[in-house]
Amino acid sequence: MLQDETNNPTFAFIDSDWFDSDEEEEDPICKTFRPLISLEEGIKAHNEKKYEIAWECFKNQSEIDNPKAKYWKAHYLYNEINVSKDVDEAIKLYKEAADEDVTEASFQYAMCILHHHGNNFNRQDYERYLRKAADRKHINAQFHLAEFYIHGNFGIEKNLEEGT
Incomplete structure (x- = not known):
């Protein structure tokens, strides 16, 4: 996992257009870095009704196997908060998070x-x-x-x- 200068974890997003382009770029592999929003910040965004920010946090954190983020992602999917309802995926995520205590x-x-x-x-x-x-x-x-x-x-x- 990558970290920025403040030791916060980050994701490197690769620009897929680069692979199809004939143009030369300075840094083609890691075009942009976006910090991974902490779970605490995601919960704060949820409490402030900033559901889009919260969803991005929970989705990204769950992809790196954060059990509490899996719970929150399931909560959003089950209750149709800012995303389409997906009960089957929510149940799967609730179980994964439950199995992680x-x-x-x-x-x-x-x-x-x-x-x-x-x-x-x-x-x-x-x-x-x-x-x-x-x-x-x-x-x-x-x-x-x-x-x-x-x-x-x-x-x-x-x-x-x-x-x-």
């Missing part, structure tokens, strides 16, 4: 299992990802997990001790 992604992936898997509902996966988030003090995950056990949902035997 992003708490909110674990909860969102569990909700996707519940709401989008239809006849392929996997109770064990739902419980596993919900518990993963609940164990990290995610309040909504704790509530759903308690409901899961208290009411004996999805064919599981009621377990009041586990549900409280």
